[in-house]
Amino acid sequence: MPVDALDARILRLVLEQPRTSVREYARILGVARGTLQARLDRMERDGVTAVAGPRISPAALGHPVLAFVRIEVTQGRLDEVGRALAAIPEIIEAHSITGGGDVLTRVVARDNGHLEDIIQRLIQLPGVVRTSTEIALRERVEARVLPLVEAVGRAAPETQRTAR
CATH class of the missing domain: 1.10.10.10 (Winged helix-like DNA-binding domain superfamily/Winged helix DNA-binding domain)
Known part of the structure; x- marks a missing residue:
């Protein structure tokens, strides 16, 4: 419904x-x-x-560096790579994607050196062909859904029943 x-x-x-x-x-x-x-x-x-x-801040846990790592995966090994990514605690999100690459991850690190160590670990995973990393400088729009909820609410039909 x-x-x-x-x-x-x-x-x-x-x-x-x-x-x-x-x-x-x-x-x-x-x-x-x-x-x-x-x-x-x-x-x-x-x-x-x-x-x-609760929403927990990785920065407050000592991981202030946020990066997006795009991973190219050997065909047929996406599930295997996905399982390996799930074993790395600094990967806080991973999605299969279209376009340039096969998986987009959100990675947190203590500092740039730690980020490099994580990337080196990713490169060594069986099935990973290459990675491409972009470091986030500053959050411009916090993760949110309220504006979407408001837009859907404006477009939705009024409730037929007003049960009390």
Whole structure:
């Protein structure tokens, strides 16, 4: 089931006030607590939302260097390389991609020397042909979904039922 306007309002509220109770969300939105809980459950079941823990800063953990490493992989070895990447703690994200390369990773490091050590480890993985690295200088837009939720909410049809 697609996200409707009430779902978008719920998502916005959850993003803006993540520590608020379901009862309080229902009060703020003017809907029954059961209605709100049912929608939250449905959105989680449908993969719209996922239970997540706190956002942890790699920099606060002593890893202030952020780089994006594009990896070219030998054909047929993508799964093997993916498993090997998952074993490297400094790789905090990896995606199969199209274009120049096969995998794009987000890598954190203590300093540039540590980053070089990680890249050397990547190059030695069976199935890795070459890498290309770009170091992030400054975050310009923090990871976010609220603007997308707002846009979807504006485009979504109004809720047909207003159960209380």
